[in-house]
Each structure stands twice: as structure tokens, then as C-alpha cells.
Amino acid sequence: MFITFEGIDGCGKTTQLNKVAEFLKSQGRKVLTLREPGGTEISEKIRELLLQSKKEMHSMTELLLFEAARAELIDKVIRPASKEGEIILCDRFYDSTLAYQGFGREMNTDDIRLLNRLATGGIKPDLTFYFHVSLNISKQRSSNRNLDRMESAGDDFFLRVIEGFNKLAADEPERVIKIDASREISDVSDDVICELKKIL
Numbered sequence: 513m514f515i516t517f518e519g520i521d522g523c524g525k526t527t528q529l530n531k532v533a534e535f536l537k538s539q540g541r542k543v544l545t546l547r548e549p550g551g552t553e554i555s556e557k558i559r560e561l562l563l564q565s566k567k568e569m570h571s572m573t574e575l576l577l578f579e580a581a582r583a584e585l586i587d588k589v590i591r592p593a594s595k596e597g598e599i600i601l602c603d604r605f606y607d608s609t610l611a612y613q614g615f616g617r618e619m620n621t622d623d624i625r626l627l628n629r630l631a632t633g634g635i636k637p638d639l640t641f642y643f644h645v646s647l648n649i650s651k652q653r654s655s656n657r658n659l660d661r662m663e664s665a666g667d668d669f670f671l672r673v674i675e676g677f678n679k680l681a682a683d684e685p686e687r688v689i690k691i692d693a694s695r696e697i698s699d700v701s702d703d704v705i706c707e708l709k710k711i712l
């Protein structure tokens with residue numbers, strides 16, 4: 513099973529991914545936790561370039577770098593792990609590319625879907641949790657750290673990203689579970705675990 517965790521920066525998806533991992537391990541399941549971009553030596557180098565560089569980057573360069581990091585992760589980690597029957601939990605996946613590059617950067621979403629297919633070789637998440645928060649909450653939760661290159665993109669960009677995630681969730685309700693993540697951590701994780709139990 514392949515489960516992804518999505519939402520805007522600071523929505524709390526990493527916190528919830530860790531809670532799901534703990535829960536699954538307590539049930540005796542074998543769990544692999546990953547993040548995008550990242551998870552292999554090359555993908556982590558690409559992550560550094562994408563997030564830490566202060567240099568301006570063309571949106572096509574940015575898109576192709578996210579897809580390149582994904583292709584590596586699929587080939588080196590996700591495909592082999594799925595053959596071993598592990599439960600794979602991934603902090604972001606291709607919905608982030610549609611939301612950030614498609615809606616945020618206003619790039620063509622059909623082109624992005626094609627690149628997503630090429631980079632993943634057709635691998636899709638079985639289940640996606642989308643943690644919905646307002647831009648204000650996202651900013652509050654990210655306020656005590658230095659913003660990376662993506663996080664410095666500005667309010668209009670992030671409002672388009674939120675609109676993108678909302679649309680993706682509405683288009684695929686059978687895969688994408690939208691969770692109100694503006695609540696207490698424990699209330700959010702109760703909902704997530706409850707949804708997960710239904711599927712397991």
C-alpha cells in the first residue's frame with residue numbers, strides 16, 4: 513500500500529505521517545517513510561538545489577527537477593519496496609507538483625500529468641490524505657523558521673496552491689481524503705487513523 517500526505521507548507525502533514533507510522537508499527541506492520549523531493553542520494557541533492565538555492569529558477573527547470581527527483585525515488589526505493597509488500601508513507605508526491613507548479617506557477621496541468629506519468633512509470637498512491645488549512649494557519653505554523661525558496665513565493669501563489677489541492681481532492685474523492693487540519697494535532701490524527709482503519 514502506498515499512502516501520500518499532501519497540503520500546503522506548515523499544514524501539519526509531517527506530524528501526521530509520523531503518527532500514522534507509529535500506529536502502523538504498533539500493529540506489527542512493516543512501514544517505510546519517505547519524503548519528496550528526497551529519499552535517495554541524488555533526490556536529496558536535487559532537494560537542496562530546489563529549496564535552498566537563493567538563485568532565481570525558471571519554472572520549467574523547477575518542474576523538471578521535481579520530476580527528476582521523483583523518477584529516482586520511484587526507481588531506487590518505491591518500486592522495490594512495493595514488491596516487498598511494505599506500507600509506504602510519502603510526505604508529498606505528484607499532487608504537490610500539480611498544486612504548486614500547475615496551479616501555483618500556472619503551468620499547463622496536462623503537461624504536468626504527462627511528466628508525472630513518465631517519472632512514476634504509472635505508480636499511483638492508493639490513498640492520499642490532504643491536510644487542509646488556511647494560508648493564515650500555514651503562515652503561523654511556519655513562522656518560527658527560515659523560509660526556503662518555495663516558501664518565499666508570496667500569498668497569491670499559495671492561495672492558488674490551496675485552490676489546486678481543493679480541486680484535486682474534489683476530482684478524486686475515492687483516493688484523496690480531505691482532512692480539516694486547522695484543529696488540534698490529536699483531533700486531526702484521530703480522523704486520519706479512523707480513515708486508515710476503514711481501508712486496512
Ligand code: T5A
Binds near residue numbers: 522527606663698700
Ligand atoms: N514542492 C514539492 C513542489 O513545489 N512541487 C513538488 O512536486 C513537491 C514534491 C517541500 C517544498 O517543495 C514544494 C512544496 C514545499 O514548498 P516540504 O519539506 O514538504 O517542502 O516542506 P513543508 O511542506 O514546508 O513541510 P513541513 O514539514 O515544514 O510542514 P508540514 O509537514 O506541513 O508540517 P509539520 O508537521 O512539520 O508541522 C509544522 C509545524 O506546525 C506544528 C508542528 O508541531 C510544527 O511546529 N503543527 C501543528 N500546530 C498546531 N496544530 C496542528 N494540528 C499542528 N500540526 C502541526
